[in-house]
Amino acid sequence: MNTAHQIKRGVSFYSYQEEYFLRKMSLEDCVREAAAIGAFGVEIIPEQSITGYPNPGEDFYRQWNGWMEKYGTTTVATDLFIDTKRYPGRTMTTEEAAESVRRDLDIAKRLGARHVRAIINTPPEVMEACASYAEALDLKLLLEVHAPFHYEHPWILRHLEVMHRLQSPALGFMPDMGTFVERFPRVMSERALRDGARPHLVELAVETYNNHGDVHGLMDTFNYMGANPVELGVARIATFMTAQDPRSMLEHMPYIHHIQAKFYEMTDEGVEYSIPYEKIIPVLIEGGYDGYLSSEYEGNRHIQDIYEVDSVDQVRRQHLMFERLLGEDRTIDVAAAAAAGGSNV
Known part of the structure; x- marks a missing residue:
């Protein structure tokens, strides 16, 4: 496999939600753990992780920037949600939804992010209304391509029409690798x-x-x-769930700037049980993708009734797989990383 690429590794803190919710990990612990495994691009969900959202205050932003410097990490992406049914009896107007998105774009800028994930239900009219604002902030507003949607789905085609018509450098896609589930998890x-x-x-x-x-x-x-x-x-x-061909991304690669590397279960053999990353990563390399693979662990909710969730171990396993598939020379010693304080879990 050709391993000449500029793909980088990161973690969405959605992955650590179990430990964060149970107060087993603090927000700083999440940053520390990502750095310990060489996943220096962090993705944060402000609504989930930031106390005082949407107005956390200047002290939080100073603290966040301090962590980025301390651990050598970079805020690569933030994730926004849009509650179009917020008001009883009616759907948000386009301008109300756009104002919500602009607020989250401002937060992303303050956090030093480059990309903002627009959740899949974000209407194309809202993306269009926010494009110039994102451009002014030098941010990319990226629509999540999430199962059961795909690039030929009418909803995605409506978004593509906007992207093609505006030709705005701010608009694009953030594919979720959960669209490539080959085996039922x-x-x-x-x-x-x-x-x-x-x-x-x-x-x-x-x-x-x-x-x-x-x-x-x-x-x-x-x-x-x-x-x-x-x-x-x-x-x-x-x-x-969907089992799309990973090669479906190639046609749209100019619009793809960040990858949410969904996974449900990393096995003892070092592979994801359901999602064929051994097929996905060569496609990304072929397409010249040079952004981040951002781990998004979602197996926690399916095992928490019987096992103590260990999201940290699962994410570490995924990054060992990434290192192998990306042809990186350095191999993470998980035990050494833990001993060095990679996590308090």
């Missing part, structure tokens, strides 16, 4: 079994998905078979 199917799903229905959903069968008929099929709510949830998951 076993952390999800095993959780369903523990929650009361019958094995034959779980097996049907998993086999249908893995064999690229008619997942859209599963909900009706499960209804006819007297499925319980947990089983219907498994069928719903199968319709929500």
